[in-house]
Amino acid sequence: MHAQLRITSPLAARAIDADRDDLQLIGVAKTFAVGQQVFGEGDKADYVFKVVSGAVRAVQMLADGRRQIAEFYLPGDVFGIELGGGRRMTAEAIGDIVLVVARRTTLTNDAARLWRHALAGLERAQAHMLTLGRRSASERVAHFLTDLVERTGADGVVELPMSRQDMADYLGLTIETVSRTLTQLQSQGAIEVRGCRSVRLLQPAALAELCE
Amino acid sequence: MHAQLRITSPLAARAIDADRDDLQLIGVAKTFAVGQQVFGEGDKADYVFKVVSGAVRAVQMLADGRRQIAEFYLPGDVFGIELGGGRRMTAEAIGDIVLVVARRTTLTNDAARLWRHALAGLERAQAHMLTLGRRSASERVAHFLTDLVERTGADGVVELPMSRQDMADYLGLTIETVSRTLTQLQSQGAIEVRGCRSVRLLQPAALAELCE
DNA sequence: CGACAGGTTGAGCCTAGTCAATGAATGTGG
DNA sequence: CCACATTCATTGACTAGGCTCAACCTGTCG
Numbered sequence: 017m018h019a020q021l022r023i024t025s026p027l028a029a030r031a032i033d034a035d036r037d038d039l040q041l042i043g044v045a046k047t048f049a050v051g052q053q054v055f056g057e058g059d060k061a062d063y064v065f066k067v068v069s070g071a072v073r074a075v076q077m078l079a080d081g082r083r084q085i086a087e088f089y090l091p092g093d094v095f096g097i098e099l100g101g102g103r104r105m106t107a108e109a110i111g112d113i114v115l116v117v118a119r120r121t122t123l124t125n126d127a128a129r130l131w132r133h134a135l136a137g138l139e140r141a142q143a144h145m146l147t148l149g150r151r152s153a154s155e156r157v158a159h160f161l162t163d164l165v166e167r168t169g170a171d172g173v174v175e176l177p178m179s180r181q182d183m184a185d186y187l188g189l190t191i192e193t194v195s196r197t198l199t200q201l202q203s204q205g206a207i208e209v210r211g212c213r214s215v216r217l218l219q220p221a222a223l224a225e226l227c228e
Numbered sequence: 229m230h231a232q233l234r235i236t237s238p239l240a241a242r243a244i245d246a247d248r249d250d251l252q253l254i255g256v257a258k259t260f261a262v263g264q265q266v267f268g269e270g271d272k273a274d275y276v277f278k279v280v281s282g283a284v285r286a287v288q289m290l291a292d293g294r295r296q297i298a299e300f301y302l303p304g305d306v307f308g309i310e311l312g313g314g315r316r317m318t319a320e321a322i323g324d325i326v327l328v329v330a331r332r333t334t335l336t337n338d339a340a341r342l343w344r345h346a347l348a349g350l351e352r353a354q355a356h357m358l359t360l361g362r363r364s365a366s367e368r369v370a371h372f373l374t375d376l377v378e379r380t381g382a383d384g385v386v387e388l389p390m391s392r393q394d395m396a397d398y399l400g401l402t403i404e405t406v407s408r409t410l411t412q413l414q415s416q417g418a419i420e421v422r423g424c425r426s427v428r429l430l431q432p433a434a435l436a437e438l439c440e
Numbered sequence: 441c442g443a444c445a446g447g448t449t450g451a452g453c454c455t456a457g458t459c460a461a462t463g464a465a466t467g468t469g470g
Numbered sequence: 471c472c473a474c475a476t477t478c479a480t481t482g483a484c485t486a487g488g489c490t491c492a493a494c495c496t497g498t499c500g
Contacts, residue, residue: 076358079440084358099347105354134346135311141353142317146288146296148360149400153488180447188361193488195448211497212447228291365456392479405456407480424465424479441500448495457487463480470473 043118054096054107054115061098062120064130067091070113071177074105075185085186087140088178090167094133110178148188156187157197158226161207165217172217180212255330266308266319266327273310274332276342279303282325283389286317287397297398299352300390302379306345322390360400368399369409370438373419377429384429392424 045068048054054065054072065072072089086105089095095107147156160183164174176183180191187194198215201207206223208216217223257280260266266277266284277284284301298317301307307319359368372395376386388395392403399406410427413419418435420428429435 074354076354078358078362082362084361086354086357097347099344099351104351131343131346132311134343134350135309138346138350138353139311139316141350141357142286142288142298144357145298145353145360146290148357149296149397150290150294185361190489191447192449192490196488199448402457403479404458404481408456411480443500444498446495446497448493450493451491453488453490455487455489456485458485459483461480461482463478465476465478467476468474470471 043116046115046117048109048113048115050109050111052109054109055103056106057103059103061096061100061103063096064094064118064120065089065096065107066094066116066118068114068116071110072107072113072115073110073178073182073186074107076105083185084188085182087137087144088182088186090177094130095137097130097134097137110182153187153189153193153197154201155226156189157183157194157201158206158223160187161215161217162220162223162227165220169217172220174215174217176213176215255328258327258329260321260325260327262321262323264321266321267315268318269315271315273308273312273315275308276306276330276332277301277308277319278306278328278330280326280328283322284319284325284327285322285390285394285398286319288317295397296400297394299349299356300394300398302389306342307349309342309346309349322394365399365401365405365409366413367438368401369395369406369413370418370435372399373427373429374432374435374439377432381429384432386427386429388425388427 043066048070055061055063057077067089069091071091072093072095074086074089074095076084076086087095088110089107098104147159151159161174164176165172168174178186180194183189184191184194189197198207198209201223202209204222206217206219208218210216255278260282267273267275269289279301281303283303284305284307286298286301286307288296288298299307300322301319310316359371363371373386376388377384380386390398392406395401396403396406401409410419410421413435414421416434418429418431420430422428
């Protein structure tokens with residue numbers, strides 16, 4: 017169940033992260049196909065990753081199949097920083113992706129550079145707890161879209177890399193509720209759903225209001 | 229709204245954390261009264277804290293009064309590690325507490341020691357997301373009690389430092405649901421509620437089953 | 441073009457929330 | 471020490487938001 021982390025193309029150009037100021041992640045590029053596991057729960061946490069292209073989901077499962085997505089990682093995001101005790105999440109590719117992979121040990125001297133990524137992750141997790149614990153379905157969806165457009169959105173258009181099921185499992189809802197909520201937001205004129213993987217925000221202010 | 233962090237008793241014995249191996253937190257002891265704010269949302273994040281006695285809640289609020297408690301900090305827990313951009317939480321004393329307070333700058337050279345605390349916090353936050361997103365009321369309460377007894381419980385008795393409202397806001401429920409769930413678990417013989425601040429776990433196995 | 445996975449819509453149900461009343465515990469002043 | 475006030479917890483009746491189950495639709499790809 018462990019995705020092979022052996023570098024598949026040792027001759028590939030050694031990828032040095034372009035965003036040096038952010039994280040001098042010296043590693044190698046690696047490609048994963050749709051649905052492929054980057055790492056699984058219980059694996060040794062020897063590597064740290066940075067998304068180059070595509071999106072990754074961090075998944076937790078209950079025995080009966082209930083699923084919670086803790087986070088989506090988009091291009092530029094660093095993930096996989098953990099204590100030694102083994103992965104507590106499964107990370108899977110949503111669509112085909114390219115990551116930069118670096119040994120954790122390589123970065124030990126460089127730990128300060130990972131510091132902010134770890135703390136940023138904590139902050140996002142805590143913010144998401146508020147959503148999961150206290151927000152209504154429409155607030156959750158509005159928050160999700162607003163967050164995505166801030167992270168990736170060109171001129172208010174969000175290209176959703178993930179399925180409805182992924183959205184639902186991230187937001188603590190069902191696919192039906194996500195779908196109904198999108199329809200409802202559309203009929204209110206707040207968004208335009210143009211194909212199920214693309215949403216345009218027509219009234220960002222209306223959505224922002226739902227966020228607070 | 230910012231709790232005074234000026235040290236109130238400069239002559240107090242300089243507290244060097246007993247748990248050296250864990251975190252060499254060299255700071256001063258400081259006392260807070262019931263409900264007193266340790267720090268508030270927006271404050272500068274200049275200090276790091278460790279709980280000596282009592283319990284602390286980390287609170288997030290929405291404009292309309294909805295409240296989410298991201299975490300409870302119990303004796304031994306370190307909290308308040310954040311990026312520079314200001315507190316995103318309010319931390320409040322539950323009952324009278326004693327903390328050890330250390331300047332963040334004091335610990336910069338010592339950052340590696342805070343590393344594991346930050347990552348442990350991230351892990352706890354991610355685990356809690358699963359609870360908030362995907363578990364039923366009885367599963368949430370069972371999880372909460374099991375967690376507490378692991379962290380503090382002597383022989384299966386949990387002394388709850390927090391009110392029902394705090395529990396509800398941590399679990400993403402209402403006080404009524406928390407209360408009803410406790411009653412229900414009691415009538416199932418899983419727990420014994422002995423006064424509203426003390427619970428004895430009679431069938432930890434039954435609770436553990438609800439946790440997975 | 442047909443098949444299939446993924447998405448939407450509808451009907452009914454159920455869990456947890458809301459509103460309200462009662463009960464227990466804690467604190468204060470006479 | 472007791473009476474009272476106040477806050478917190480429990481219980482009940484009812485409501486509602488989101489879930490379940492099921493049918494239908496859409497888009498994608500061979």
